[in-house]
Amino acid sequence: MFRPQVEGAERIPGDGPVILAGNHLTFIDSMILPLVCDRQVFFIGKDEYVTGKGLKGRLMAWFFTGVGMIPVDRDGGRGGVAALMTGRRVLEEGKVFGIYPEGTRSPDGRLYRGRTGIARLTLMTGAPVVPFAMIGTDKLQPGGAGLPRPGKVTVRFGEAMEFSRYDGMDRDRYVLRAVTDSVMAEVMRLSGQEYVDMYASKAKAA
Template sequence: MFRFLINTLLVPLLRVLYRPRVEGIENIPATGPVILAGNHLAFSDSPFMTLVAPRPVFFLGKDEYVTGRGIKGRAKAAFFTTVGMIPVDRDGARGGAAALMTGRRVLEDGQIFGIHPEGTRSPDGRLYRGRTGVARLALMTGAVVVPCALIGTERVQPAGKKLPRIHRVTIRFGAPLDFSRYEGMDRDRYVLRAITDEVMSDVMRLSGQEYVDMYATKAKAA
């Protein structure tokens, strides 16, 4: 019941309320595995990608989002799974490997996998150095990478705020990046860094953000 209500009522309502501007939607291939690599400004970034994409988009989320009890917990779980979230326990030593393998399965099924290479939300609105998981996934699966810029999502749900606000956002999709020339080199750290930096360069160009050559987690810790 919750899933039906979300698909038929909530998702169309969100499109009407937020009226997202979408640019470059034609850059998302109609078939085959695709990695949508976007900047990360707010909790709502991944849901907005799924809201406007022409094909279903799957992304990772904390398993606690779908384990709540009661009506509220069930409704929350139905919302996140409906918009494409795959619950994964990302904590601990095995968390990163589990996340990578989950993304790989999605792509090997010919689907779209959404990822935020920064790994965590930007602490100040700037674009931070990307983690190389996006490059490993591209090389392991042969998926093209479509850079994505989310603009204005931090105003929808500022850090620390539980309830979203109504604010128009823009989602820009860049031209697909094909890294098949590096096939078989998914364990070469220099290749992985070069691919990741190329992806982040396109995200920076699309978003207009200032780039910081350090990881967002380090910036938050400082």
């Protein structure tokens, strides 16, 4: 149906903990990212993806577990804490953790303000951040569409970013915002998206 064009995959370190941080356009982003990386990528997903009933539910559970999804109940008040602690555990085991700093899919194809969980993870673990951009997946599977359409998809990786200069400052909200914004600026450069300085969840609720 499609063969993603991959740019800069060699920028992902071959071993050790790594955070892959990128934009989020559509549901299939999380299917494509693990397929274009040589190392296994672990990422957070809604627990409903692996708890469905019947044949469809079993197939979804098999697929998402196979590509590295870790189910987390994100509906509760502590969903963000659970996701953060899961990411930390993955990184402390020397693995690759994928994250969408926007926290949800873009409602209109633009890039929205990042949440500071990405900064907390890199400062708590010392893991470098490799920014990436999904390009064209919103055309492949527009919001609400069923099966993906044929189309061109590009996954573009940037240079690794490290923030050791902020060691011990993972509770400073100004540092957390600065680190997050620098990652989002690089994602914007890679994707070419228009940037919106508000959270995507707020835009969806408007």
